[in-house]
Amino acid sequence: METQDPDVIEAVKLSGESTLEKATAKAKAEFEQLLNVSLNIAVTGRTGAGKSSFVNALRGLGDDADGAALTGVTETTMKATMYEHPAMPNVKVWDLPGIGSPNFKANKYLKDVKFSTYDFFIILSSERFQQNDIMLAKEIKNAKKKFYFVRSKIDNDILAEQRKKEFDEQKTLSKIREDCQKNLKEVGNPKIFLISVYDLEKYDFEKLQNSLEEELPQHKRSALLQAWPVCSAESLEKKITFFKRVIWAAALASAGIAVVPVPGLSAACDAGIVLLFFTRCYYAFGLDDGSIKKLSEKVNKPLQKYLGKSKIAAAIQNKTLTRLQVSASIATLATFEWFASLFPGVGSVAAAGLSFGTTLYLLREGLNELANTAREIRKEAGLDPMCSNS
CATH class of the missing domain: 3.40.50.300 (P-loop containing nucleotide triphosphate hydrolases)
Structure with a gap:
């Protein structure tokens, strides 16, 4: 395999393909299908x-x-x-x-x-x-x-x-x-x-x-x-598991973008993928204003304040996700990725591995944060008293 980066090797295996190039193409297709x-x-x-x-x-x-x-x-x-x-x-x-x-x-x-x-x-x-x-x-x-x-x-x-x-x-x-x-x-x-x-x-x-x-x-x-509304703890957990399974596709799609030698392209596309992924999680988990308002009225409890415990949820709510430290950390890698992508072979692989590892980490951490926020809100609403973070 072209790279020794363990995360990339594992992601290629998960894709079922034999090379990074094929795995990236499959990842892009799956991520597009997820969205469209x-x-x-x-x-x-x-x-x-x-x-x-x-x-x-x-x-x-x-x-x-x-x-x-x-x-x-x-x-x-x-x-x-x-x-x-x-x-x-x-x-x-x-x-x-x-x-x-x-x-x-x-x-x-x-x-x-x-x-x-x-x-x-x-x-x-x-x-x-x-x-x-x-x-x-x-x-x-x-x-x-x-x-x-x-x-x-x-x-x-x-x-x-x-x-x-x-x-x-x-x-x-x-x-x-x-x-x-x-x-x-x-x-x-x-x-x-x-x-x-x-x-x-x-x-x-x-x-x-x-x-x-x-x-x-x-x-x-x-x-x-x-799209289906959250109607139970099992329903929420099913959604969380689904998004965990597609993280590799989002991260590999980012890695594929990183090998394109256009200044700033990798950082912009990485941030876009992260934003789309988190926004889908946010709505799927019932963290949007409409869902929280309906739930608050149903149980007669103010639940909106619990969104503030998640920086990502609060940022999506206020439409300020691009100002999060998450996006800033991606941007700091842009120059290195761009220069590395200019060199064939090892340079491109290094750029891909760096982008993949960063995006993978951000997606995992962000997904866990949104999932735990959704669990806590349902627990506070009295819907899932035995719900525990995982």
Whole structure:
């Protein structure tokens, strides 16, 4: 191998390639895919099922937040409306017109809403699933796309049942699930996910995520994992593990840039990679203003102050990451990397190794800092009392 730098050797091994050049090319491709792979989620159902609130929940937004899908007691979605994820423009959630017209034809509906656009469909209902829902599911199935039945507003059902003397929450949930399954026999034995958009920690929101992950193509899973709201300690840890796995790609992409003999290019690109990586972690871990505000209101505790314990989280929040010592430390290496990259062979390898090792260290330390901040916030919120840093 062209270099004796142990970190670079290990990263090349992790890439599954035989040379630094091939490993770097693969790293760049994987990092680009991490940032840009598209995911289009279609949410449909009857008028009043809570589609717009569900769209907002998937995007980590409250119904009254800037950019949220409009909600109301009447039909607010008259055509297919696309909403980008606040931090990931490559992830789009589509709020489709409600199903409920007496003249409804599933095949025509799919054509009208541009069926081929979407990776999968979520069919939402706040009551029993109706014949139109079943017809639509059959058409989606015939077109060989995935669909998922989501029974919404479960919190309302539980609240209503609590007034009864013999109330048992688990029995109530089982009854709702069985009732839905009975009237969906025509489409086989589909899974039913019971959800409250105002309490994603409860019921089946995480089960829905797990099913989507299992059934999506491999290259789409990274987008889902980054964009899906944190709904449990397990959900957060899964995200942390994911970002740990892609650190090598970000660091090797930096190493590849370092061998280009253009003054200042390496430092600028390294800083950009670090910024993109940390920003994705920040939103994926639920550290953004919208997520923290929603969580604070839910548990009636001021949680914003805990962001200040992470310099990186605070810098992203205040849009001042480039002023962090992290970026300054990269900049001090720029001159050395540039001169080293001018010399073929050993010089280029030295530049690559230096850039890789620096970026690898920064990414690891920064990821751990953001992860521990997210864990602490959930612990303070009373969501994960046994959560410990790792």
